[in-house]
Amino acid sequence: MSQATDAFVLQNQERFLDELKEFIRIPSVSTLPENAGDAARAAQFVAGSLKAAGMENIEIIATARHPLVYADWLHAPGKPTVLCYGHYDVQPPDPVEEWKTPPFEPTERDGNLYARGSSDDKGQLYMHIKAIETLRSVHGTLPLNLKFIVEGEEEVGGASISKYVAENPDKLKADVALVSDTALYADGMPTLCIGLRGLVYTEVEASGPSRDLHSGLYGGTAPNAIFGLIELLAKAKDASGRILIPGMCDEVAPPAPAEKASWDSLPFNPREFLEKEVGSSELTGEADCTVFERIWARPTMEVHGIAGGFTGAGAKTVIPAKATAKVSFRLVPNQTPEKVIAAWKEFVARNTPAGIRTEVRVLSAAPAVLVDPDHPAIGVAARAFAEVLGRPTVFIRSGGSIPIVGEFAKHLGIPTILLGLGLPDDGLHSPNEKFKVGNFYLGIRTVARFFAQYGA
């Protein structure tokens, strides 16, 4: 059976790629108001592709911003239901001048397809659609029940889908979700991501004197809002990056020994990671943790931005009245956003220096997600992936956050399979984003095989 589907993919791969190129040519940049019409066109394209693949009950759902696309095929009674998710929106192509070929004219070079959205996420979403077309074409039917929910706001916070999932749990009910928006650990290595860190993003504002003061006339007696903020933030973590905020990390659950052992066996070149990816003079962080522990399983605190006082060219001698910092925390199992926020607010209140007032504003909050690797669907996906790529599947985590995974867990009570065929150097959000063409075909075969085996 899988031979027949593999053969169909091989016979149709040029057409599949041509169709993907057509999808990519739509510049569906979600953050730019001038591209709103393109987002609508991309939603139409997704709806048409789903219909052509044999999906039913296609809906283009208007939202406050860019439309959602829903579809289902529910003719396999007694079989499991998979909820497929993807996003048709893309990041802006800036800086455009750094692209070797136009961002919205997909170009093949060295086995890669270069274009904005090729990997994130049009190419990967399209693997799902073509896997369904393949199965329907070869077998005349599908091996399990399928639902699709595709959004156009992933790159701008996903507000509309978040609302929709919360309001339509019965409609979206499934046994498992499938998301292809991640990367292989390394090319050729089948990879399932089973953990994501959460994120609490805040803004802290410090106020000192009621107005900017002359530092000569008042320096020595007046509180400085910037220095107050500096004093406060400096106390929140130590030189190794360990968070010192009381109560924030009490619940942190370390990875299970087996998971940690499997990370230790992943190929990893620290020098290459330092020089090619981070690009600083040395790696930093908690010395008693491996790099994978630090980025996948340890809570972090980062200051993303800071502003206050006079920052133009030259000199201005003010004691600044105000300063603001964007401060976020990455959460790991079993931290809760509520406790992290409470601990942070308490810490800020207790450590605000004399003469300074502070305010903490929470901009977003999502917990970490861990998927049980022993869940039956994960096991099937790992096996299918290993068969197609010819190597055992590895289980990794990501230090980033994919909020929709948390929404599916919270509102639908289902785990998510993060099965992505991107590569670490695809350049998501950067100029010259690419998707390896061979991985596009391997992804279609893997998804088709997963559907077949999970429905068997």
Added chain:
Amino acid sequence: MSQATDAFVLQNQERFLDELKEFIRIPSVSTLPENAGDAARAAQFVAGSLKAAGMENIEIIATARHPLVYADWLHAPGKPTVLCYGHYDVQPPDPVEEWKTPPFEPTERDGNLYARGSSDDKGQLYMHIKAIETLRSVHGTLPLNLKFIVEGEEEVGGASISKYVAENPDKLKADVALVSDTALYADGMPTLCIGLRGLVYTEVEASGPSRDLHSGLYGGTAPNAIFGLIELLAKAKDASGRILIPGMCDEVAPPAPAEKASWDSLPFNPREFLEKEVGSSELTGEADCTVFERIWARPTMEVHGIAGGFTGAGAKTVIPAKATAKVSFRLVPNQTPEKVIAAWKEFVARNTPAGIRTEVRVLSAAPAVLVDPDHPAIGVAARAFAEVLGRPTVFIRSGGSIPIVGEFAKHLGIPTILLGLGLPDDGLHSPNEKFKVGNFYLGIRTVARFFAQYGA
């Protein structure tokens, strides 16, 4: 004789004020390249006013940045020569939205003239010019020899005048310099400032990763340029404001017991100072020093501005590659700029966190200045001032820096009389800067009387 000059001031005060407003309307912000043309216009205005007042040999002297204005009147052989100094440049008006009336449209309210530069220093410089016009108009001549040197870079470090004074000591030779760029200790209280703090102004740049990184994918292992800068700066002074930089404060000379005793007898209401001037919840600083010691006789460190990473609305999860802070030190007798700079650079180098690179750029450097209160010209000025305001003159220091006073001492070997008619709440460098209109007229009368008595 002084009755006649006082009468002339009274008869012409509205015209004097209208002319001053015209001067103030020129937005001669020295730090902003886009205002360079305005600086040139302000220099022209000063030259024209000096000519109209009867000064001779007017020169507009081109410099690397903003022009200097020179003028003299040297027809009183055997009489002393006074070198008058002022600056026509002003601080940026930011934050503009906090001004009640436009910063460059001088507006009279409650006996004050509100505008950027009204007190610092256009209004006070203009007192000198109008004093000369008054004496010339009343007597047809001047009672002593006068030179003027006016600059347009006072708010940005004064590099051009510094070079000019060093290179032209014979041209600028005088017995004493007169600078009106300070404030009365309290309204109605004639005040001569005999001490100024110095200033070393620097910019510190911290670099971490070679580009902004995704805080999910790299958070925990990658150095954060903002946090690195925060860690570094937080170590430089303690919660009381005491500088912890080794070697920076070794030479600090405390005020003489008699001077300290005279400060203790000045009227001072700490609550009013806190609420009306500083406007914070409490005064801060070294608890074992009085407020006057802290602002006049103690070294300080301030962070004037800080910038790095993402500071727009909303959230962006970057580990920032760069962050910059403007950091200055106020110097007191007997600290030297050279030692302060060396100690700061050494401290930054030693305390730069792992994975971060730092660079210190020095933008300006000037030592503290003390003037001998027993100098004859100081005695004459104190008497003239006391006569016009009807109260004994007090001697104070200022926590600010007027680098030119140090240059005059160093290159011309002369003391400077700091005779200013500003008020402590004038809001220099802040929104809604003001100058009391009545003090503008009293200043013209005081300067005219000082010239007359010093030349007598």
